[in-house]
Amino acid sequence: RKEVEQDPGPFNVPEGATVAFNCTYSNSASQSFFWYRQDCRKEPKLLMSVYSSGNEDGRFTAQLNRASQYISLLIRDSKLSDSATYLCVVRGTDKLIFGTGTRLQVFP
Amino acid sequence: GAVVSQHPSRVICKSGTSVKIECRSLDFQATTMFWYRQFPKQSLMLMATSNEGSKATYEQGVEKDKFLINHASLTLSTLTVTSAHPEDSSFYICSARGGEGNTIYFGEGSWLTVV
Numbered sequence: 001r002k003e004v005e006q007d008p009g010p011f012n013v014p015e016g017a018t019v020a021f022n023c024t025y026s027n028s029a030s031q032s033f034f035w036y037r038q039d040c041r042k043e044p045k046l047l048m049s050v051y052s053s054g055n056e057d058g059r060f061t062a063q064l065n066r067a068s069q070y071i072s073l074l075i076r077d078s079k080l081s082d083s084a085t086y087l088c089v090v091r092g093t094d095k096l097i098f099g100t101g102t103r104l105q106v107f108p
Numbered sequence: 109g110a111v112v113s114q115h116p117s118r119v120i121c122k123s124g125t126s127v128k129i130e131c132r133s134l135d136f137q138a139t140t141m142f143w144y145r146q147f148p149k150q151s152l153m154l155m156a157t158s159n160e161g162s163k164a165t166y167e168q169g170v171e172k173d174k175f176l177i178n179h180a181s182l183t184l185s186t187l188t189v190t191s192a193h194p195e196d197s198s199f200y201i202c203s204a205r206g207g208e209g210n211t212i213y214f215g216e217g218s219w220l221t222v223v
Contacts (some may be wrong), residue, residue, distance in 0.1 A: 041199070043214045094140070
């Protein structure tokens with residue numbers, strides 16, 4: 001079983017749509033959780049950290065369920081510029097473990 | 109602007125030759141640097157973790173004699189792909205941990221093509 005699992009997509013949604021990505025992780029000792037965004041042929045960039053209480057940053061909302069080892073990302077009012085691959089990332093004691101990513105394509 | 113610089117961004121080399129990729133932290137001291145590899149449509153896979161002044165710790169399945177990592181200073185780590193083969197063609201990304209909050213920053217990545 002992979003340490004971090006995501007639905008690879010692609011998710012094709014119209015502008016303005018709400019889209020949700022899910023992620024599960026296998027190591028219950030994982031300490032920190034993140035969502036990264038990766039554009040084609042570029043390095044990943046931190047989108048937001050994920051906290052147990054849930055957190056929101058503009059149109060983006062992240063949730064963490066430690067009991068279920070489940071992380072989610074909700075994007076509201078999708079923009080064309082949101083088209084990218086979204087990587088679920090889990091941090092253990094020292095290193096980051098990346099999921100395979102979920103590809104999002106927003107169309108006009 | 110970038111706080112971690114990787115160079116070169118793209119490199120083409122002949123099969124059997126070696127190629128070096130540099131990763132520099134620009135305005136902070138990086139106690140730990142990480143090297144990842146990403147094949148097309150796949151996730152970033154951690155290759156090794158390097159701490160300044162000590163030997164790198166390689167992940168299972170990564171050949172340490174093929175992928176030489178040197179972390180000689182607090183601002184520079186290098187990855188040398190020795191005797192490169194076409195299957196080594198990939199996107200190599202470094203990240204560095206340091207600065208305020210011990211944040212992890214990524215380099216811009218290096219595209220390696222072995223012909």
